[in-house]
Amino acid sequence: MIEIKEVSKHYSGQRKVINRLNLTIPDGKIVGFLGPNGAGKSTTIKMMTGVLPIDEGVITLDGNDIEKKPLEAKRIIGYVPDRPDLFLRLKGLEYLNFIADIYDVPKEVRQERIERITKQFSIYNSLDDYIQSYSHGMRQKIIVTGVLLHDPSIWILDEPLTGLDPKSAYILKEMMREHANKGKTVFFSSHGLEVVEQLCDEVAIINNGELLFYGTLEDMKETYKSDQSLEQVFLELTSNE
Amino acid sequence: MNKTWKLIRIMLKMQYSRVGKKNSETALLVIALLFLLPMAFVYISVVRNALTAFYNVLEPLGQESLIIGILLLTSHIILLFVSFITILSAFYFAEDIDSFIPFPLQPYQLILAKSAGPMIYLYGTAALFYLPVLFIYGGVSSASILFYIAGMMIFLLLPIIPFTIAGILLMFIMRFVNIAKNKDRSKVIAGISSFALIILLNVFIRLNTDVDVIMQDAAIFIREQDGLLRWITAFYPPAYFGTMTLTAITIWNGILSFFASIALHAGAIILFIWAGQLLYIKGVLGMGTANKSNFSDARLSKKTKVSPVWLSYIKKELRIIFRTPTFLTQCVVSSLFAPIFLIIILFMDSSSGNIGGLLDGVTGKHGLLILFLGSLLIVGTNATSISGISREGKSWHANLFLPLNPKQVLLSKIATAWIINLFTILLAVILFVFIIKLEWTLFLIWLPLALLASWFSSALGMYLDLLQPKLNWTDEQEVFKSRMIGLIGIIIQLGIFGIIVLLLWNLNIINGIYMTAAILYVLIIIGIGVMHSLMHHKIKQKQHQLI
Numbered sequence: 001m002i003e004i005k006e007v008s009k010h011y012s013g014q015r016k017v018i019n020r021l022n023l024t025i026p027d028g029k030i031v032g033f034l035g036p037n038g039a040g041k042s043t044t045i046k047m048m049t050g051v052l053p054i055d056e057g058v059i060t061l062d063g064n065d066i067e068k069k070p071l072e073a074k075r076i077i078g079y080v081p082d083r084p085d086l087f088l089r090l091k092g093l094e095y096l097n098f099i100a101d102i103y104d105v106p107k108e109v110r111q112e113r114i115e116r117i118t119k120q121f122s123i124y125n126s127l128d129d130y131i132q133s134y135s136h137g138m139r140q141k142i143i144v145t146g147v148l149l150h151d152p153s154i155w156i157l158d159e160p161l162t163g164l165d166p167k168s169a170y171i172l173k174e175m176m177r178e179h180a181n182k183g184k185t186v187f188f189s190s191h192g193l194e195v196v197e198q199l200c201d202e203v204a205i206i207n208n209g210e211l212l213f214y215g216t217l218e219d220m221k222e223t224y225k226s227d228q229s230l231e232q233v234f235l236e237l238t239s240n241e
Numbered sequence: 242m243n244k245t246w247k248l249i250r251i252m253l254k255m256q257y258s259r260v261g262k263k264n265s266e267t268a269l270l271v272i273a274l275l276f277l278l279p280m281a282f283v284y285i286s287v288v289r290n291a292l293t294a295f296y297n298v299l300e301p302l303g304q305e306s307l308i309i310g311i312l313l314l315t316s317h318i319i320l321l322f323v324s325f326i327t328i329l330s331a332f333y334f335a336e337d338i339d340s341f342i343p344f345p346l347q348p349y350q351l352i353l354a355k356s357a358g359p360m361i362y363l364y365g366t367a368a369l370f371y372l373p374v375l376f377i378y379g380g381v382s383s384a385s386i387l388f389y390i391a392g393m394m395i396f397l398l399l400p401i402i403p404f405t406i407a408g409i410l411l412m413f414i415m416r417f418v419n420i421a422k423n424k425d426r427s428k429v430i431a432g433i434s435s436f437a438l439i440i441l442l443n444v445f446i447r448l449n450t451d452v453d454v455i456m457q458d459a460a461i462f463i464r465e466q467d468g469l470l471r472w473i474t475a476f477y478p479p480a481y482f483g484t485m486t487l488t489a490i491t492i493w494n495g496i497l498s499f500f501a502s503i504a505l506h507a508g509a510i511i512l513f514i515w516a517g518q519l520l521y522i523k524g525v526l527g528m529g530t531a532n533k534s535n536f537s538d539a540r541l542s543k544k545t546k547v548s549p550v551w552l553s554y555i556k557k558e559l560r561i562i563f564r565t566p567t568f569l570t571q572c573v574v575s576s577l578f579a580p581i582f583l584i585i586i587l588f589m590d591s592s593s594g595n596i597g598g599l600l601d602g603v604t605g606k607h608g609l610l611i612l613f614l615g616s617l618l619i620v621g622t623n624a625t626s627i628s629g630i631s632r633e634g635k636s637w638h639a640n641l642f643l644p645l646n647p648k649q650v651l652l653s654k655i656a657t658a659w660i661i662n663l664f665t666i667l668l669a670v671i672l673f674v675f676i677i678k679l680e681w682t683l684f685l686i687w688l689p690l691a692l693l694a695s696w697f698s699s700a701l702g703m704y705l706d707l708l709q710p711k712l713n714w715t716d717e718q719e720v721f722k723s724r725m726i727g728l729i730g731i732i733i734q735l736g737i738f739g740i741i742v743l744l745l746w747n748l749n750i751i752n753g754i755y756m757t758a759a760i761l762y763v764l765i766i767i768g769i770g771v772m773h774s775l776m777h778h779k780i781k782q783k784q785h786q787l788i
């Protein structure tokens with residue numbers, strides 16, 4: 001479970017990009033974090049994962065405060081950043097071993113998971129190549145593989161479906177569904193709507209750093225005129241000012 | 242030509258733009274320069290004294306042109322070395338070439354634009370070595386205004402010949418080294434071989450210096466006006482014409498020399514452009530990329546290894562350093578360069594039997610102090626620690642979201658720098674044991690001290706990088722280029738420990754090697770303690786998240 005309480009954030013010398021955000025993400029659900037470009041999705045996610053310090057408010061992950069108990073909190077989560085260009089000079093397998101060492105994944109477990117996941121993603125044959133030679137989608141897949149090695153109880157993905165081919169996108173969505181079915185939390189951001197209806201159990205809509213809506217799709221359709229399409233609701237919600 | 246100008250402007254902007262630079266960096270730079278001011282005074286007064294002495298000896302013999310000749314020759318040699326390094330990185334190592342190749346540009350336009358960066362560097366170097374001597378010579382010989390005008394013209398020409406020589410040679414080499422078909426590997430080969438070339442050149446020059454023959458030759462040439470000049474610059478016309486311009490500017494001879502100089506330089510530039518047009522793009526394009534491989538379950542099982550986090554982290558650091566050509570040359574090769582150079586020179590001198598003077602100094606308290614400061618200087622120039630965080634670039638945030646203790650990250654990075662320093666220290670061990678044949682007590686006291694100094698220096702470098710890392714780079718070169726951090730690190734280390742060594746040297750209460758050693762050990766351990774607590778403090782302030 002993720003709890004975000006009264007969180008605000010501003011970058012040096014600028015207006016607040018996140019303004020008193022409150023959000024609770026339950027276990028066993030896939031929650032989509034939606035908003036137009038620049039809404040503050042990545043900023044929120046970076047605070048949740050300990051990349052950025054939090055100005056005000058508290059974020060806890062399964063009860064662990066990310067600021068007060070960072071190591072415990074980070075051990076629980078698996079994070080797929082929006083830009084997958086990490087450690088390009090390592091080979092795929094070296095990267096996975098490095099990540100597995102950090103999360104203390106035993107040898108048999110990591111070997112089994114590396115084989116299964118990379119074969120699903122069809123990057124198994126590239127494990128001995130430098131990540132630098134991977135395409136954008138392959139880099140994303142190797143990072144997703146790394147994240148799943150320790151079977152995180154909270155899985156956070158920033159714009160995960162951008163740049164994936166249809167087959168890989170399908171596999172990733174299946175993996176997210178499987179993860180949520182195991183009773184774990186899956187939280188991902190997206191600036192598009194395509195995935196929402198087929199994937200999300202609940203959505204949070206953010207714009208200009210403020211939460212506009214949180215709930216199931218049905219809630220949303222009830223709250224707003226039910227004859228409107230999802231797209232129209234979204235546009236209406238985020239078009240203020 | 243218009244397009245070339247635009248290219249130059251874009252390339253320089255990308256290199257020297259102030260985006261992401263903070264005022265505090267400028268402030269640090271000013272402080273560093275203030276530290277250097279006294280050194281500049283010392284430098285100028287030493288040059289002045291030496292020059293006056295030379296001039297007074299040579300002037301009655303009609304040989305004073307020799308001074309200018311030597312000045313131009315040494316300037317050219319220094320500029321040639323600098324050219325090799327800057328051209329290699331600007332022409333071949335910089336990643337931005339790939340983005341320019343698709344544009345409809347002539348190769349010569351690209352190399353002219355690419356030359357702007359190195360040229361600025363060369364003019365800076367030339368200003369440092371050439372200008373002070375020029376003005377002092379002008380003063381000593383009470384030269385006319387024409388001398389200074391000619392001097393400035395020569396200054397403008399100065400970097401051209403070394404640059405074109407180095408450029409043409411490197412373009413030629415790169416065109417054919419690339420048979421390796423592997424971009425990274427050929428970069429490394431080229432980097433190492435240009436260092437090797439410099440060392441070989443030095444060895445070659447030293448092998449050919451037979452003192453007796455030189456004295457005989459000199460005796461013959463000294464009899465005619467400017468004879469010595471003609472003798473030392475005979476094989477190198479640019480220096481000859483340059484000198485004639487400067488020393489005879491008031492007469493026809495000088496003016497003719499000046500035009501000869503101009504013609505020579507113009508020729509060099511044309512040759513350079515022609516060679517660039519012919520060789521450059523092919524050299525860059527020849528650098529192919531990686532190959533495809535197949536993977537098997539057996540290989541997966543063999544390559545899946547469990548290691549403790551710190552070890553895994555250090556392995557990752559070393560892999561990245563050794564696989565990235567820029568990091569390899571900056572962090573490893575260039576730190577080995579100075580000691581190898583020293584070893585070869587000393588070895589050759591010792592085989593010719595005149596190393597005695599060096600041996601005598603290195604004993605007892607004073608010997609230890611010299612060795613200590615020398616070790617600090619050598620490990621202090623290693624760029625591994627000061628690039629520890631910056632090397633991560635955009636991967637830095639992975640250190641934050643992965644469950645890694647920031648302290649452990651920094652310690653592993655310090656350890657990495659320390660490990661790379663081990664190569665340098667190993668070379669020093671070879672030097673001390675086999676060539677200088679240091680006393681055993683001194684050697685045994687020095688070795689752990691050097692290892693501790695290496696840790697101190699690595700911790701200091703890491704701390705400085707933590708304060709102001711350069712993470713937003715697109716090309717690895719930016720981690721080292723136009724950053725003052727390395728200089729600042731050395732100045733701080735040598736400033737603090739230089740003063741301490743000076744005190745110990747002069748304090749008569751402290752005598753004997755053991756007492757001195759004890760004090761140095763205590764001080765360096767205190768130094769390490771201070772660095773670690775400073776770092777601890779910065780982590781508490783969340784500096785690692787704020788950068």
Ligand SMILES: Nc1ncnc2c1ncn2[C@@H]1O[C@H](COP(=O)(O)OP(=O)(O)O)[C@@H](O)[C@H]1O
Pocket residue numbers: 011012014017035036037038039040041042043044
């Ligand atoms: N490093 C930064 N420095 C300053 N402003 C930033 C930085 N990163 C993001 N912003 C600003 O914060 C706002 C939110 O950005 P972000 O969280 O990346 O949006 P999203 O991920 O929803 O597209 C934007 O207005 C953006 O311009």
Ligand SMILES: [Mg+2]
Pocket residue numbers: 041042043082158159
């Ligand atoms: Mg974003």
